[in-house]
Amino acid sequence: MKRIIFISMGVLIMALSGCNKYLDILPDDKPVLEDAFKDRFNAEKYLFTCYSALPNVANPDNTLGLTAGGDVVSDPRNMPGGNPANVPNTVLLFFNGNNAVRPYMNFWDGKNGASRNIWQGIRNCNVFLEHIKLEDGGPRDMDEMERAKWIAEVKTIKAYLNFYLFQLYGPIPIVDKVIPIAAKGEELDFHREPVDKVTDYIVNLLDEAIEALPTTAELDPSTEYGRFTKTIARSIKAKTLVLAASPIFNNNNYYTGFKDKRGIDLFPAGDSKQRWERALLACDEAVRSAEEDGNHLLITTDAGAGAIPDVNTTNISPETKAMVSLRQAVTSPWNPELIWATNEATRQLQRFSSMLSNSEWENIAGSGAPDIGQRHSPTLNIVESFYSSNGVPIEEDQEWETNGWYQNRYTTQLPDENHTKYFIKSGQETALLHHHRSLRFYASVGFDGGIWEGRSQQLSNPAFPNFMRHMGSGFKYGETYGYYPLSGYLAKKLTHLKTTYTATRVELVYERYSFPIIRLADLYLLLAESLNEAGGPGKTDSRGNNAYYYLDQIRQRSGMEGVVVSWAKYASPAFKSKPESQAGLRKIVQQERINELAFEGHYYYDVRRWLIGELVYNKPIMGWNKEGENKKDFFTLKVLVQPRFSMKDYLMPIETNTLLQNRNLVQNPGW
Numbered sequence: 001m002k003r004i005i006f007i008s009m010g011v012l013i014m015a016l017s018g019c020n021k022y023l024d025i026l027p028d029d030k031p032v033l034e035d036a037f038k039d040r041f042n043a044e045k046y047l048f049t050c051y052s053a054l055p056n057v058a059n060p061d062n063t064l065g066l067t068a069g070g071d072v073v074s075d076p077r078n079m080p081g082g083n084p085a086n087v088p089n090t091v092l093l094f095f096n097g098n099n100a101v102r103p104y105m106n107f108w109d110g111k112n113g114a115s116r117n118i119w120q121g122i123r124n125c126n127v128f129l130e131h132i133k134l135e136d137g138g139p140r141d142m143d144e145m146e147r148a149k150w151i152a153e154v155k156t157i158k159a160y161l162n163f164y165l166f167q168l169y170g171p172i173p174i175v176d177k178v179i180p181i182a183a184k185g186e187e188l189d190f191h192r193e194p195v196d197k198v199t200d201y202i203v204n205l206l207d208e209a210i211e212a213l214p215t216t217a218e219l220d221p222s223t224e225y226g227r228f229t230k231t232i233a234r235s236i237k238a239k240t241l242v243l244a245a246s247p248i249f250n251n252n253n254y255y256t257g258f259k260d261k262r263g264i265d266l267f268p269a270g271d272s273k274q275r276w277e278r279a280l281l282a283c284d285e286a287v288r289s290a291e292e293d294g295n296h297l298l299i300t301t302d303a304g305a306g307a308i309p310d311v312n313t314t315n316i317s318p319e320t321k322a323m324v325s326l327r328q329a330v331t332s333p334w335n336p337e338l339i340w341a342t343n344e345a346t347r348q349l350q351r352f353s354s355m356l357s358n359s360e361w362e363n364i365a366g367s368g369a370p371d372i373g374q375r376h377s378p379t380l381n382i383v384e385s386f387y388s389s390n391g392v393p394i395e396e397d398q399e400w401e402t403n404g405w406y407q408n409r410y411t412t413q414l415p416d417e418n419h420t421k422y423f424i425k426s427g428q429e430t431a432l433l434h435h436h437r438s439l440r441f442y443a444s445v446g447f448d449g450g451i452w453e454g455r456s457q458q459l460s461n462p463a464f465p466n467f468m469r470h471m472g473s474g475f476k477y478g479e480t481y482g483y484y485p486l487s488g489y490l491a492k493k494l495t496h497l498k499t500t501y502t503a504t505r506v507e508l509v510y511e512r513y514s515f516p517i518i519r520l521a522d523l524y525l526l527l528a529e530s531l532n533e534a535g536g537p538g539k540t541d542s543r544g545n546n547a548y549y550y551l552d553q554i555r556q557r558s559g560m561e562g563v564v565v566s567w568a569k570y571a572s573p574a575f576k577s578k579p580e581s582q583a584g585l586r587k588i589v590q591q592e593r594i595n596e597l598a599f600e601g602h603y604y605y606d607v608r609r610w611l612i613g614e615l616v617y618n619k620p621i622m623g624w625n626k627e628g629e630n631k632k633d634f635f636t637l638k639v640l641v642q643p644r645f646s647m648k649d650y651l652m653p654i655e656t657n658t659l660l661q662n663r664n665l666v667q668n669p670g671w
Helices: 030-036 040-051 091-095 118-131 144-169 197-210 230-245 273-292 318-331 347-355 358-362 380-385 400-403 439-444 477-482 520-533 547-557 563-570 584-595 603-609 613-617 656-663
Strands: 340-343 516-520 623-626 637-642
Touching: 040 144, 040 613, 118 144, 144 197, 144 230, 144 520, 144 637, 197 230, 230 273, 230 340, 230 516, 230 520, 273 520, 318 400, 318 439, 318 516, 318 547, 340 520, 347 516, 358 380, 358 547, 520 547, 520 584, 547 563, 547 584, 584 603, 584 613, 603 613
Parallel strands: none
Antiparallel strands: 340 516, 623 637
16 A cells, blocks of 8 residues: 655754745755754754645645636635635636736745745755765765665655646746855846756656655655655656647647747747657556556445445445445545555545535534535536546437437436436436436536435435535525535545534534545556557557557446447447547547546646647536526526636746846746
C-alpha cells in the first residue's frame, strides 16, 4: 500500500524576509542557514519546509482544478448571508474572468487566492541544495546515501513546483540558485525561458532525482511513508512531457513569433511528432514503474468496509462493485491505485459535496452553519458528457436515438425496476437524462431522486438526495447558511462512502482520505493518449499494448465493454468507425479522461492543454432551476453563467506590477 503523505509536522520556518523585485527574493542570512544545516535533525526540518511548499490540491476554496474549471460551479452569492467578501477567488475567476492588474489565483506572487508563493518554494529548495552537501557545510551526522536521497527528494519538489508554474504560465524563468541579498539589477531581472528549455530543465531535474530516490519497497514504513519515490518522479516527468507535447505548446499558431525582450522565441513552432514520442516513452516508464511498485486499478472487495450494511463480499452485485470501486479509488486511504496523494484535510471538500436527505433537512434548525454544505455542484454540461449505459456518448448511442431518449432527455419520468434497484429511488420522478447512464455516472454524480450509496444506510432502504426547493437546494435556509447546489447536482464521488450526517442534528460525520494527485488510471489515460498521438490506434508500447488496451482496462472496472466493441455494437451508423481513426480515438481518449477523472481537478488543465477552451467555455453553462417548487419547475433548464473565453485565457496573466518591477519579463499573449 502506498501511503503518500505530505508531511504535516511542524516545520522550521527560516527567519528570511526580503525585497521582492520579481521573485520572492529572500535575504541570504548565513548564520541562520548555518544553524539550519548544522546537524541532521535541523536539516530534516528544512527538508519538510521544502515539502510544505507544495500547493494545495484538496481545498475547493483555493485550488484551480477543483473549482475554476467549469465542470463544477458554486454561486458567487453562495456564502453565509450572501456576503461577497467571502467568495473564493476560484469562483470569481470562473464567473468574472481574470485580469492582469490584480489576477485571481496569483501563484506567481503567492496572493489573491493562491495557496502558495511557488517562487518562495523554489527558493527554499535552492537553499537546501546549496547547503546540504558536506563540502558546503552540511550536517556531518548523516550517511551519504541518506544525503543523496534527501537531495533527490528536494530536486523532485523543485521540479514539480516548476511544472506547476509551467502549466499555468507557460514559459517561466529558470532560477537554479539562491539569489544573494546584495543582488541588484540584472541579477534579479530574470528572463522567461522558451518552452523547450523549461521542459528540459524540469525533466533533467527529475532524471537526476530518479537515480537516488527509493522504490516504495525500499521505504521504511515507520518513518518514510509520504516521501517521494522513483514512481512519483517518473509520473511527474510523464505529465511534464505530455503537457509539452499537447496542442497548447505543440503547433499552436497563436503563439508563433511571440518573443521576449532578447528577441528569443518563447514558444516552439510547428507540429512535432517527436514530442509525443518522448512523452510516450516517459508514460510507458511511469506505468511500468507503478506496476512494479504494486499499483493496480482498485476493485473493491469490501463494499466500503461496512459503509453499506447490507452489502458485503458475499453478496455484492456487479453494479454496486463497479460504482463503489470508482469512489474508493478516490476516497479509500492508501489504496493501491494511488501513486501520489495528499493528506490535506478533505472536510471542506466533503462538506461541499455531501447530500442532505429530506429528513435531515427537517432537522436543520439550530444546526451550525459550518456543517451545512451542498455547494460543489457539477454542471449539466459535464453531466451530459458521461456515457450511456452502453459505454458510448449519449448523442452517439443508437438506442438513445431510436427510443427518443436523447431528444427528450430533459423531460421527466418514473424509474422502472432496472433503475430502482441501484440507481433511482422508487417513486422518484427524475430527468430522463438520469436513466440508462453508465455506472461511472451513477458513482460520480448526486442527482434529484438518485440513490446515494453508503452513509451507513442499507442499499435496500438508502438515504437519497432530493434537490427540490426547501429541501436539497437549500433556499429555505440558503439566506441564513448560504449553501445550495447551483446546478441541482452534487459531486458524490468526492465523498467517502462513510461520510454522513447525524440523525438528530445536522452535524457532519466525515471520514478522512488521501486525496489523489496522480492515480494509476490517470497514467493509463496519459499512456493511451500518447500512444494514439505518436502513431494512431495501432501504435504499441514496450509491452505490446495499444491505446485500446489501457482504455479497456479502465472501462472494465466500470462495467463497460471495450472501446472497439462498444462503438461497433451500440453507436449510430455515423459513429461506428470512430475508434479506428487517430482523430476519432483522440476524442474518445479525451472523453474517457473527463468521465474517469471527473471532479478530481484535472479538467481545468486538460481543457487548456487540449486547446478546446473556446469550444467548452463559450457556450452557456447550464443547470436545473434550483428555485423550482415542483418537479416540472425544477427540471427547467437554466443558464447558470455565460463565461467568456479567448486565446489569452489558456495561460494565466502575470501581474502588471510584477512586470514593472522586472523589465525583462514579458506578459503572456493577449494580456
